[in-house]
Amino acid sequence: MVEQNDNILLTARQVTKLYPGTVALNQVAFNLYRGKVNVLIGENGAGKSTLMKILAGVEQATSGQLMLEGKEIAPGSPREAEKLGIGIIYQELNLFPNLNVSENIFVAHERTRGGVVIDHKSQEERTADLLQRLEQNIDPRTLVADLRIGQQQIVEIAKALSLNARMLIMDEPTSALSNTEVKVLFNIIEDLKAQGVSIVYISHKLEELMEIGDYVTILRDGNLIAEAAVQDVNLTWIVENMVGRDASEQYQPAPHDIGEPILKVKNLSLPRPRSADYVLKDISFELRAGEILGLYGLMGAGRTELFECLMGDHNYTADEIMLEGQPIRSDHIRGRIQQGLMLIPEDRQREGLVQTMSVRNNMLLASLRRYLRGFMLDGGKEQNAVQQYIEELSIKLPNAEALISSLSGGNQQKVVVGKALLTTPKILLMDEPTRGIDVGAKQEIFDIVVKLAQQGLGILFVSTELKEVLAISDRIIVMSKGRISREFSREEADEEALVRASAVGHGTASTDSDLTDSSEQSTELVGV
Amino acid sequence: MSTANMSAGSEVVQADRSALLVLSKLLIRLRAFVALFALIAFFAIVNDSFLSSSNLIILTKQVAINAILGIGMTFVILTAGIDLSVGSIVGLAGMIAGGLINEGLVLPMFGVTIYFNIWIVCMLALLVGMAVGLANGIIITRFNVAPFIATLGTLYIARGLALISNDGATFPSLTGEPVLSNTGFPQLGAGTFLELPYSIWIMFGLTAIAIFIAHKTPFGRQVYAIGGNERAAELSGVRVKQVTMLTYVISGFCSAMVGLIIASQLVSAHPATGETFELNAIAAVVLGGTSLAGGRGAVFGTLIGAFVIGVLRNGMVLEGLSSFIQTIITGTVIILAVMVDQLQVRLQQQRA
Numbered sequence: 001m002v003e004q005n006d007n008i009l010l011t012a013r014q015v016t017k018l019y020p021g022t023v024a025l026n027q028v029a030f031n032l033y034r035g036k037v038n039v040l041i042g043e044n045g046a047g048k049s050t051l052m053k054i055l056a057g058v059e060q061a062t063s064g065q066l067m068l069e070g071k072e073i074a075p076g077s078p079r080e081a082e083k084l085g086i087g088i089i090y091q092e093l094n095l096f097p098n099l100n101v102s103e104n105i106f107v108a109h110e111r112t113r114g115g116v117v118i119d120h121k122s123q124e125e126r127t128a129d130l131l132q133r134l135e136q137n138i139d140p141r142t143l144v145a146d147l148r149i150g151q152q153q154i155v156e157i158a159k160a161l162s163l164n165a166r167m168l169i170m171d172e173p174t175s176a177l178s179n180t181e182v183k184v185l186f187n188i189i190e191d192l193k194a195q196g197v198s199i200v201y202i203s204h205k206l207e208e209l210m211e212i213g214d215y216v217t218i219l220r221d222g223n224l225i226a227e228a229a230v231q232d233v234n235l236t237w238i239v240e241n242m243v244g245r246d247a248s249e250q251y252q253p254a255p256h257d258i259g260e261p262i263l264k265v266k267n268l269s270l271p272r273p274r275s276a277d278y279v280l281k282d283i284s285f286e287l288r289a290g291e292i293l294g295l296y297g298l299m300g301a302g303r304t305e306l307f308e309c310l311m312g313d314h315n316y317t318a319d320e321i322m323l324e325g326q327p328i329r330s331d332h333i334r335g336r337i338q339q340g341l342m343l344i345p346e347d348r349q350r351e352g353l354v355q356t357m358s359v360r361n362n363m364l365l366a367s368l369r370r371y372l373r374g375f376m377l378d379g380g381k382e383q384n385a386v387q388q389y390i391e392e393l394s395i396k397l398p399n400a401e402a403l404i405s406s407l408s409g410g411n412q413q414k415v416v417v418g419k420a421l422l423t424t425p426k427i428l429l430m431d432e433p434t435r436g437i438d439v440g441a442k443q444e445i446f447d448i449v450v451k452l453a454q455q456g457l458g459i460l461f462v463s464t465e466l467k468e469v470l471a472i473s474d475r476i477i478v479m480s481k482g483r484i485s486r487e488f489s490r491e492e493a494d495e496e497a498l499v500r501a502s503a504v505g506h507g508t509a510s511t512d513s514d515l516t517d518s519s520e521q522s523t524e525l526v527g528v
Numbered sequence: 529m530s531t532a533n534m535s536a537g538s539e540v541v542q543a544d545r546s547a548l549l550v551l552s553k554l555l556i557r558l559r560a561f562v563a564l565f566a567l568i569a570f571f572a573i574v575n576d577s578f579l580s581s582s583n584l585i586i587l588t589k590q591v592a593i594n595a596i597l598g599i600g601m602t603f604v605i606l607t608a609g610i611d612l613s614v615g616s617i618v619g620l621a622g623m624i625a626g627g628l629i630n631e632g633l634v635l636p637m638f639g640v641t642i643y644f645n646i647w648i649v650c651m652l653a654l655l656v657g658m659a660v661g662l663a664n665g666i667i668i669t670r671f672n673v674a675p676f677i678a679t680l681g682t683l684y685i686a687r688g689l690a691l692i693s694n695d696g697a698t699f700p701s702l703t704g705e706p707v708l709s710n711t712g713f714p715q716l717g718a719g720t721f722l723e724l725p726y727s728i729w730i731m732f733g734l735t736a737i738a739i740f741i742a743h744k745t746p747f748g749r750q751v752y753a754i755g756g757n758e759r760a761a762e763l764s765g766v767r768v769k770q771v772t773m774l775t776y777v778i779s780g781f782c783s784a785m786v787g788l789i790i791a792s793q794l795v796s797a798h799p800a801t802g803e804t805f806e807l808n809a810i811a812a813v814v815l816g817g818t819s820l821a822g823g824r825g826a827v828f829g830t831l832i833g834a835f836v837i838g839v840l841r842n843g844m845v846l847e848g849l850s851s852f853i854q855t856i857i858t859g860t861v862i863i864l865a866v867m868v869d870q871l872q873v874r875l876q877q878q879r880a
Contacts, residue, residue: 311763334765343763351763356756356823365753366764368746376744419764 009034009167009198010055015064017050017222024050026222027064031215032167037189037199039213039230041206041242043465046219048202052169055200056088057081087160088169093152097145102127104144105159130158133195134188150181157188161197168192169200174208175299186212204298204464206235207503218242239495243467251443251471253450258474259289262458263427266320270302270309270482279305280316280482287427287458292449294473295462298502301479303462304346307429311343312336324426337366340426344416344433346462352416353404360386360400363415367422389418393448410441417448427458434468446472466495481505559868560816560832563861567836571843578846585725589793591838592731593786597809598816598830599738600782603775605813606742608755608822609675611776613664614783614809616686617657618802621787623690625653626699626797629710643708650716654784660686661780665773679776683806690799699797717793727789731831734782738827751775755822811858812837815865836861 012030016023025047032038040048053059055066057075066073068084075081078088095104102123111119111126127140136154144152153173160168174182189199189212203209209216210230218225218241226241263286270280280302287293297303309316312332321328323339330336345351353362363386364371371381386400393414397407404412413433420428430449434442449472453459463469469476476488478501485504488497571578597614604611632643644652660682667678704711719726742748750771753761762768786805791797816833818825840861844854 313763333762334767337765345760345763350757351759354753354756354760354823357752361749361752365749365761365766368749372746376740377746377749423765 007033009069011067012051012055013065013067015051015054015061015066017047017054017059018062023222025054025061028219028222028224030217030224031227032198032200033215034198035193035196036214037193037201037212039201039203039209039216040219041203041209041216041238042219042225043242043467046242047222048219049171050222051219052088052171052200052202055081055167056086056169058088082163082165085164085166086169087163087165087167089153089156089160089171089173091172091175093149093156095144095152095155097143100141100143101131101138101147101155101158102140104155105130105140105162109163126162127158130161133161133191134158135191148181150177150184153177153181153185154188157192161192165197167198167200169202171202172204172299173201174203174205182208205503206238206499209238210235220244235499236496239466239499243465243495251446253292253446253472254454256290256292256450256453258291259456261286262289262324263287264320264322265310266318268306268309268316268318268321270305270314270316278482280309283479283482283484285477285484285487287460289426289456289458290453292453292459292461292472292474294469294476295460295479296464296466296469296476296498296502297462297479298464300481301502302482303479304431305482306479307343307345307431307460307462310336310341310429337423337425340424341429342366342420342423342425342427343429344420344431346431346435348409348412348416348436352419353412355403355405357404358401359395359397359404359407359415362404363389363400363418363422366419370422385422386418389421393418394444408437408441410437410444413437413441413445414448417445421452425457427460428452429460429462431462432464433461434463434465442468466498469498470495478502559865560829560836563815563865564832564836564839567839567843571839571846575843575846578843583842583846585728587838587842588728588731589725590842591834592725592727593790593805594808594812594837595731595831595834596734596782596786596789597805598812598834599734599827600775600779601806601809601813602738602816602818602825602827602830603742603751604675604779605810605818605820606751606755606822606825607772607775608758608820609668609772609775610679610810610820611661611664611779612676612679612806613660613682613686614779614786615802615805615807616683616690617660617780617783618787618790618805619690619799620660620686620693621653621657621784622791622797622801623693623699623799624656625649625713625788625791626702627693628652629702629704629713630699632708643705643710646704646710646712649710649713650788653788654781657780657782657784657787658777659780661777661783662773664780665776668776669769669772687799687803694799696799698799700795702791702795702797713792714795715792717789717791717795727793730785730789734785735827735831742827747771747774752823755824757823808837811862814869815862817869819869 008031010032012028014027014029015025016027017025028047028051030051040051042048050059054061057078057080060074060076073084075084075086096107099107102120105127106123111122113119124140131138131140134154134157136151138147138151138154144155147155157168173185177185192199201209201213213230215227216230216233216238217227218238220242265286266284268280268283269278271277272279283306285293295303295306305314308314310321312330312335323341328336328339330339349355354365360382364382367385368377371378371385373381389395390397390400395411395414395418397411404415407415417433433445437445449459449461461469461472470493473493474490476490476493476498477484478486478488478498480502481504483505486501577583597618601611601614628644628649629646632641634641664679664682667673667681668675702713704713716726721729742751750761750766753764753766754768754771758768787802790801812833813825813830814820814833815836816825816829816831818829837858840858841854844857
């Protein structure tokens with residue numbers, strides 16, 4: 001039993017969450033210290049979001065206990081969690097752009113006159129109070145659509161405070177903020193702490209956590225790995241605990257020959273719509289046949305956008321894109337696929353698969369013309385193609401006519417890979433191909449990637465998981481804020497160096513200046 | 529905190545339930561068939577003349593109108609679109625044919641009037657229908673207007689054109705003149721092959737072609753993909769805009785075909801023909817199990833759906849039910865069908 005501790009507002013004990021086929025959380029314990037910033041970190045799929053959703057009443061734990069000030073709680077809905085004083089700010093802001101600030105703050109909790117008419121005056125006064133507490137000069141009647149992202153975030157915070165939140169969960173609050181906005185947010189967090197609000201802070205930006213965090217809890221693969229006071233630890237310790245140091249897990253790709261350059265990109269830029277800013281700026285790189293080029297970067301670094309540009313999906317500008325020594329011809333996706341580029345999208349459900357179709361039809365979708373006899377699809381040819389890749393990729397499924405949604409995540413991903421390979425690509429753009437799939441399936445995807453490199457394909461491999469990028473890549477490019485911030489050979493790359501390079505331009509810690517020799521830098525980078 | 533314990537006992541219950549699930553799923557999947565046969569059996573019992581060949585032919589002729597519209601509509605709805613303009617295209621195509629037969633194509637600048645052979649007349653009417661469909665497709669895919677709004681607009685426009693074409697009047701007696709060698713139009717509506725009217729053959733023929741297109745051509749596969757997940761289809765190299773546009777052209781073609789059939793059956797073209805037909809067509813598609821959300825459904829289902837509506841109407845007429853009550857019952861059946869549809873979706877999710 002955990003001893004009662006007055007400094008602890010909330011304790012989670014042995015919390016387990018099972019989803020069909022996966023254990024999202026495995027007997028996790030979590031302490032939330034009163035009036036502190038409790039940082040929660042872990043890679044994608046580590047279970048952070050699941051834990052937060054359980055605290056916020058969005059999901060319910062399969063088993064385990066939540067103790068709030070010594071009393072057991074079990075929030076069954078976000079509304080119940082609100083009543084307990086638990087507020088959450090999601091990564092994707094949940095505001096109504098068509099309503100004004102005060103209407104957003106009081107949505108579903110409207111103050112009324114006689115229970116019928118909304119009392120706008122009282123709502124706006126209260127909103128003004130809240131915004132003043134946050135030291136923000138925003139008119140309560142401004143439309144949320146007219147606010148900057150950073151201001152919208154502050155409205156979310158005000159909304160949580162309006163419900164008298166004692167505990168505020170922030171899921172990657174800075175991912176869309178500019179540096180100045182981050183500073184404002186950090187000031188607000190300090191104020192909230194002083195007012196006794198306890199914060200749970202989730203972020204991938206480790207430097208940021210060192211600066212703002214008081215306590216850190218690390219999750220990995222649904223397990224609690226470590227808990228510590230931030231002042232007692234450093235970045236290296238966090239990275240090691242986050243990614244794990246198990247030597248047996250170190251993946252050694254089979255040898256593959258690296259050939260001639262197959263793709264050359266020179267000064268590719270993508271302007272941000274309706275702004276002078278850039279999503280991508282002057283991206284130049286070269287990819288060789290048989291090479292696995294890792295691409296690492298935080299959310300918003302522009303990895304996905306780069307891939308979409310290469311597929312002809314955006315109005316980018318580039319001095320030159322050469323495919324096998326020829327300038328790229330087509331400016332739409334279909335043409336790019338025919339020229340030998342193929343994308344494996346980041347979001348399998350939203351961009352990779354058609355849920356209403358069978359495994360077979362999903363796999364064939366990008367290469368239908370190959371199975372024509374006259375103007376009619378030849379079922380035999382289709383069957384052969386599907387069967388070949390079901391075997392080659394060892395996809396486990398009852399039969400090819402099964403609905404795609406009946407497969408596990410790993411097998412769904414293999415179907416997406418199969419679809420891509422059926423177009424006989426020369427270059428494969430893999431955007432987080434291992435996201436949300438289990439360890440075994442990851443290993444298989446890795447093996448497939450290496451096998452394709454052996455066959456001479458050029459592979460661009462994006463992952464937000466450091467260990468993965470390091471394990472599979474022959475060479476690594478790190479992106480930050482739409483630019484390539486550094487390139488590493490396989491030998492010189494290590495976790496900390498990548499983390500530092502990925503934070504260039506974010507300006508939350510002293511990384512920018514010492515970037516050039518960061519890999520040799522000391523590990524004593526303790527913030528605050 | 530709740531604790532879910534999986535005991536051996538609950539697994540047995542699970543197995544029982546899954547057997548039940550499979551059975552109910554099968555019944556639900558075949559619900560349109562089940563409903564159709566139940567209706568036929570019911571009316572056959574309560575009314576002797578229902579199964580007479582003359583009644584069945586009348587019934588099927590009525591079904592053909594709705595089914596042909598429904599075939600085109602099915603492609604559109606499979607892409608998660610909707611085509612409200614079909615009824616107006618029916619009217620417009622009939623008026624085009626009627627005008628070309630009775631008054632010919634007047635070319636004032638040359639001072640001549642051209643009378644076309646009846647085949648060419650039909651061809652031109654079909655082309656006009658396809659042109660309206662193409663306009664729908666362009667407005668929807670190139671200008672990003674929601675299908676509901678775009679086709680609502682063309683519903684009005686096409687109806688207006690039909691009215692303008694003869695100042696709101698009917699083109700009567702479309703028999704043509706032997707001198708002008710444009711006779712034969714009424715044959716389409718009155719002619720038979722193996723004792724079945726042409727319109728019934730057209731219905732079955734178009735159904736067969738549509739099923740072939742839907743399941744055996746890349747176009748058909750891509751239609752399903754767009755409705756299921758437009759973004760995934762796009763990233764797979766599907767030309768989403770062109771494919772979507774083509775579905776509206778198909779719908780326009782089917783509508784014009786219906787316009788010709790009706791004008792020929794009546795031997796006259798009336799500009800108000802086809803009003804509210806779009807709703808019947810949508811009802812047939814939905815009854816046939818095609819999801820308005822797109823990606824799920826089949827042409828054959830639409831045929832069955834059209835028969836369900838037709839049998840219901842015909843049977844109720846034979847029973848002498850007032851047309852007011854008929855309307856209420858038809859509406860109820862449509863809602864029930866969609867409720868069953870939702871049930872199926874939920875069962876599927878349960879299994880997944």
